[in-house]
Amino acid sequence: MQPSSQNSDATARRRSGKLIAGALTLTLAVTMQTGVLVPRDGGNPAFVATANAAYNPYYYPLPNYEFGRAPKGGLARIPAPTFTWINGGSTDRPAGAKFSFGQLAPAGAEIDEHTGSIVFSVPDNAPVGDPIRVDVTVTFADGFRRQVQALVYVNNGDAHTLTAKYEEAIGNPYLTVYSERPTFVDGYGRSKAVPAGTRFAKALGSNNEATVNVETGEVTLPIPANAKIGSVIEVPVQVTYGDTSTETAVFKVKVEEVKQTLAEITNPVWQGQEVARGTKVIIANSGTQIPAQTKAEVVDKNKTSIGSLGADGTLELQIPVDAPIGEFPVTVTMTFPDNSKKLVVVKPTVVLAPDTPKPLPQPGPLAPVPAPKPEAEQPAPQQPAPQPEAPGAPNTPNTPNTPNTPEGVPPASSGVPEKCLATAIGLGIPFAALLPLGIAAQVNIPGEDQIRAQFVQQVEMATAGLQGQNPQLAAALRNAAHGLSSKQTLRALGAVAVLLSGAALAGGAYAACAPQATPVVDDFVDLDEEA
Known part of the structure; x- marks a missing residue:
């Protein structure tokens, strides 16, 4: 029997391949369609044709839930499924995929439509060892669907x-x-x-x-x-x-009954630590626990309240801004619920804050300097008689130890009068006190008047040696010292400038006292008037 051309055309549209009947071989032309197999309950999968080759079943990954375990009466948590290709390769969850329950799902179960994770309560009478089945439908972005099951096995639990x-x-x-x-x-x-x-x-x-x-x-x-x-x-x-x-x-x-008072069995310990002025510090209790409802009084040595006791036994202190630097004892008096009392002394150390300047040192009293004793003037050394010049020896020095001097100028003495040196030293020592005196005047340190009085007294003693030799110079030095030590001068010039002025006066006294020097009293100005 030979197939008609009409039947052959109809067959060609439905089948693909070659038909072999005896010695006759017939090649059929077919029209291929791209589609997917959609599962159907109670029957064979239905073939759904699509127009886009991207919808080939190989482009739809398979969702996979791991087996879960949960105790009866407990809560079952099923993580989100993973996805694999048909050939077994893993992949990410497809974009736009949505999850929902299928035909079977426990009562009250919840599913995350974006991830597929599931949560439900296991019934108290669920048989141990039997699985609970949960049907899940995965709907892809183009509407294609896959069915998958999640299983949870019931156990007795930990x-x-x-x-x-x-x-x-x-x-x-x-x-x-x-x-x-x-x-x-x-x-x-x-x-x-x-x-x-x-x-x-x-x-x-x-x-x-x-x-x-x-x-x-x-x-x-x-x-x-x-x-x-x-x-x-x-x-x-x-x-x-x-x-x-x-x-x-x-x-x-x-x-059990407490056999001792709470004060006897409670031994809190608060370690002393460094704290800055005006700051708050919290010190933990490293000793025994403090009973609840304990009342505490926290005071400094002046009985001023500066802190409190926390419910957890921590000690909170507020350090005063004028607290003395160094050890700062704090007394904690505790009254326990059984009316017993205990006193604990905490000793934090108060220090300056990192950005606080240190106070200037207090100037101490100056030691009196005795006036130099007057000494008898030493006779001028005798000059050796000039020796006649040897013939043929021009420019020979007049003396073997003295260089040539111009005619009419007497040679200078190589010695320094001891009285002048003693006067300069005697003035230099009190003038050195001008530096702390200047600092005291600038920052108002207590004791300024006492330092000034001692300075003037020592200048009087230092110039006593000049009184007999040059009373005008001695008076001028005393007046200048009074001017330098005045408050107006110290505040106007400053400590360093006044100290340099004092050094200049001491040098001037020495120069005026030295041999062949003419004292110029007018050079010593009245600093009190200028200031």
């Missing part, structure tokens, strides 16, 4: 296989008790590590003032002042494991 335990503690009224971290054991009593992600919280219904560290499980419990001796205070703690299973552990404290 709360079923582990037990958290607290060691029982002993406490006293007014004091605070701190627990150790809880330990974990399995059903055989073997110690186990804390499961990753475990968190702790104060259980609902607890009516005490305890606090629980969310990460370590450590409990802090203040014992009430009216706690009954011999009673046991319980603090229920909810333990939530990383798999969301939960259990309740209990921290117990037995109340």
Whole structure:
């Protein structure tokens, strides 16, 4: 039987390949269409033709959820799916893809439409070991869809296989008790590590003032002042494991009678440290715990309140701006809830702030300088008789030890009068005091008048030696010293300028006293008038 051309054309539009019938070979021309296979519930996948070759199934990655585990009665968390190509290569989540639940999903389940992550509560009666199925539909940006399943297997959780335990503690009224971290054991009593992600919280219904560290499980419990001796205070703690299973552990404290006063058993320690004037400092307590409801008075040596005691035992001090430099004792008087008292002295060290200039030193009293004793004048040395010049020896010196001098000019004496030297030294010492006196006048340091009086007295004593030899010069030096030491001169010229002026006066006294010198009294101006 030979196929008609009409049938052959219809077949060609539907099939591809070669037909072989006996010795007859017929080549068929077909029209290929690009499309995708869309899964259908209860039947074969449907073929959906598309006009864009980019919609080929190989361009749609496959979503993959990892198997999850959750305890019955707990919370199941399924992370976002990963994507792989049909050939197995991994890829990123396609842009614009949206996620939604399919036909099967637990009641109350939630899905993130952008990432595909899922959260739901596992029923309390869910069979252990059975999976919970969650159908997810992934809709790509062009409308193409893929179906995928996420499975969560139910187990008993860590709360079923582990037990958290607290060691029982002993406490006293007014004091605070701190627990150790809880330990974990399995059903055989073997110690186990804390499961990753475990968190702790104060259980609902607890009516005490305890606090629980969310990460370590450590409990802090203040014992009430009216706690009954011999009673046991319980603090229920909810333990939530990383798999969301939960259990309740209990921290117990037995109340015992305080056999000593709180002042006897409380020994706080506040270490002294360097503090700057006008600043606030907080010093931690490195000693024993201070009972709650303790009252404290914090004062300095003048009984002025300068601080307070914090509820956590820290000491807060406000250093006065005029506090003396050095050790600064602070007295802390504590009155405990049982009315016993304790006094502790803290010794911070007050220092200058880094940007505070250091104060100038206080000038001390000047030591009196004795007046130079008058001495008898020494006779001038005899000049050796001139020797006749040897014939043929012109320009021979007149004396073997003296250079030639012009005719009519007597040779100068090589000695320095001791009286002149003593006068200059005697004036130089008090004039050296002009520097601290000038500083005192500039910054108003106390003791300025005392320094000035001693300076004038020493100048009087230094010029006493000149009184008999040159009374006019002595009077002029005294007047100049009075002028230099006046407040007006010191403030106008400054310490360094006045010191240089004093040095010039001492040099002038020496020059006026030296041999062959003519004192010029007019050169010593009245500085009081000029100032």
